Amino acid sequence: MRRTMNAPKRRLSALAATLLVSSALVACSSPEQRMEKFTNSGLAYLEDGDAVRAGIEFRNALTIDETHLPALQGLVDIAEQNREYQNMFGLLQRLIRLQPDNIEALVKMGNIYLLASDETEAEATAEKALAVDPDNLDAQALKASVFYKVGNRARAVEMAQSILAKEPTNRNAVSLIVADLVRQDRISDALAQINKGLATNEDNTLLQLMKIELLGKLGRDKEVDAVFKSLIASNPDDPSYQATSSAPCQSRKERRAAARRRKPSTLSGDLDRDCDNARSARWRALLRIRNRA
Numbered sequence: 301m302r303r304t305m306n307a308p309k310r311r312l313s314a315l316a317a318t319l320l321v322s323s324a325l326v327a328c329s330s331p332e333q334r335m336e337k338f339t340n341s342g343l344a345y346l347e348d349g350d351a352v353r354a355g356i357e358f359r360n361a362l363t364i365d366e367t368h369l370p371a372l373q374g375l376v377d378i379a380e381q382n383r384e385y386q387n388m389f390g391l392l393q394r395l396i397r398l399q400p401d402n403i404e405a406l407v408k409m410g411n412i413y414l415l416a417s418d419e420t421e422a423e424a425t426a427e428k429a430l431a432v433d434p435d436n437l438d439a440q441a442l443k444a445s446v447f448y449k450v451g452n453r454a455r456a457v458e459m460a461q462s463i464l465a466k467e468p469t470n471r472n473a474v475s476l477i478v479a480d481l482v483r484q485d486r487i488s489d490a491l492a493q494i495n496k497g498l499a500t501n502e503d504n505t506l507l508q509l510m511k512i513e514l515l516g517k518l519g520r521d522k523e524v525d526a527v528f529k530s531l532i533a534s535n536p537d538d539p540s541y542q543a544t545s546s547a548p549c550q551s552r553k554e555r556r557a558a559a560r561r562r563k564p565s566t567l568s569g570d571l572d573r574d575c576d577n578a579r580s581a582r583w584r585a586l587l588r589i590r591n592r593a
Contacts, residue, residue: 334364342357351381354378376395388412392405400428403432406425407425407436407438410446425442426446440462441471444476445476453480456480460473461477468496468501503534509531
């Protein structure tokens, strides 16, 4: 009996000893080692989709060295994922001060200026990126987006088409071309442009989301369901995608035809409301996914 009662105490003593050893090891490690430990831990959390814990680890690393680039970049990625653009802007400023030739950071900064409708600063930032590498397609796409926003659509479309000839799935170039086609009410052509990009990279989430929106505009519900299924198949472990998997309802045209074949009843109205609610839930899930894409 005494031996049994003492077993938990021995286990607690072993745990306490382990914690003491771990604390001693951390205390004995150099600041550089601790900084790397925090950063690597943050990257691991980010890879697992835990942005909250990742942010804590990155900030811990920056308390040791506020110029540690991987930790700063990690916080930029989290802010972008959460669409916290004001926070992201400040982090990018810090990053660019430390790395003036960081093209990725410059392009992201330029896109934030575009979101804020500051085309002058967006163009200046694009020029800085292009001065570092004139052939960088993301920097070129940023410049094309500036042209489009200031009304030089012909030049913007020309640049975007040149970019897509080299990189068919370039995010900003595809978005620009599709936006211009939609502006002209050429929805089918916009859809063809997206399909062209998907032929090169069928798992491109952004293109699939754009395709869903355009198919929805055309009322092609069955094709919308097919793209949703493709998204779910490509992301089987992501609950956000699973939320889009509600059973497809009949289109309104199909439901009207079915109603003519049977006597009207309150059931048909209930089914309409259920289908509308299911669609609303699906599109809310889609919006959450798009915000991360």
